[in-house]
Amino acid sequence: MTNESLTGLYVMDPARFDDVYGEAERTAIESCLTIKEPPRSAADLSPDLLAGVDVLVTGWGAPRLTAELLDSAPRLALVLYAAGSVRPLVTEESWARGVRVTSAGTVIADKVADFALAQILYALKHGWRYVLTARRTRAAAVRRSELGTTGATVGLVSLGATGRATARLLARHGVRVLAHDPYVPVATAHALGVELTTLEGVFAESDVVSLHAPLLDETRAMVDARLLRSMRPDATLVNTARGGLVDEAALVTVLGERADLFAVLDVTDPEPSPPGSPLFELDNVVVTPHLAGSLGPERRLLGRAMAEELARYVAGSPLRHEVAAASMEHAA
Incomplete structure (x- = not known):
């Protein structure tokens, strides 16, 4: 031609x-x-x-x-x-x-994975917690028992293009990676260095849960109060996918109940969050303006x-x- x-x-x-x-x-x-x-x-x-x-x-x-x-x-x-x-x-x-x-979806996925990795690693060192605590108390935050990467478990919800790209980036950091994706063969997950488990297993066993699922009828509000309450002590939820995956009212409730949990939200529902949203009142959540992806x-x-x-x-x-x-x- x-x-x-x-x-x-x-x-x-x-x-x-x-x-x-x-x-x-x-x-x-x-x-x-x-x-x-x-x-x-x-x-x-x-x-x-x-x-x-x-x-x-x-x-x-x-x-x-x-x-x-x-x-x-x-x-x-x-x-x-x-x-x-x-x-x-x-x-x-x-x-x-x-x-x-x-x-160009896979090109965008690589950029989202870069951002997700940065937030996952920062969460494993409780970076945002220290920043917000110091700002609130106007004093240096006291170090807590952060994991770092060695021995930590990261859970991925979905192994689509972004989930797979994130798994590949995590491979060099020595973390255990769990994932829930009912449409991915075990052999594919193993090739990525990922252990497949249930959605409940991802939330109950992970120090950081990172969401990468598409927003479909069956995934809307899939992250509910039950899953959030099952998270490990000091665990973090990272969402760079779609705000609608999370039952936001339930998230606000559970974060209010458990100050040890943390959430990093690059997406919300609605987006952007309206002024006065309770997300901006909580000490254990960070909201960023949809920075993941190509900018x-x-x-x-x-x-x-x-x-x-x-x-x-x-x-x-x-x-x-x-x-x-x-x-x-x-x-x-």
Whole structure:
């Protein structure tokens, strides 16, 4: 294939376009595609713009691949999605028509795993506790019996892309890693150095529990008062996934009951937490504004990944980040 034989169109949130597709990324993409139109938002699409398009180059704010859109884009064969979950994008119609979709979700997962690792290691040394205690008392905090990493147990809820990336990072720190994921084979977990157990086992046995599950009907509010009360003394809950995984009212109650527990929440429900939320009144919780994932210049990595996928597609090589319809049932 050549760039003369393939036509593309940039379609995404205009406010984020330059963050994701910088000059280098656009140059790489346009060496494989003919793109004559300026970037558009999903709301600006029209049938005449889509009629000759083979490849949609997109990201946050992507158009949903409805039957109507697909009827207007009969040549559409590939969607490059420089963002995470493709759930807002794909439809039964897009799968049925064979439109291929590749996502930068695993690139984002690596960044989330970096942040999760930092919080897990900090939690094992009770770092946030000391910071908040010193601020509250205006005196140096007294050291407590922190574990460090040697002999510690870290529990992961879900071994999707982010959970697996976190497990790989934890491998070099000498911790015991437990995980709950009913869809992962034992052999896969063992290859990651992870012991599979029940959700109850993860909470009862871990010094830090890190959430990485997708937010689905069956996972909403899965972290309830029962699980939280079962946590080990001085344990920490880290959530870099979705706020809706946690029953927030139950979390507030249990943290109020047990000052030894701690929570590091990069996501909340709702997000952001409203002013006056009890989360901001507790001494044993830290809320950060969704820092995990790709921020600032890191977003160019997403565009770069999509440019590399396009080069593979043009060369007839397998795509590294392609999303299959069969993977969607339990995916984020």
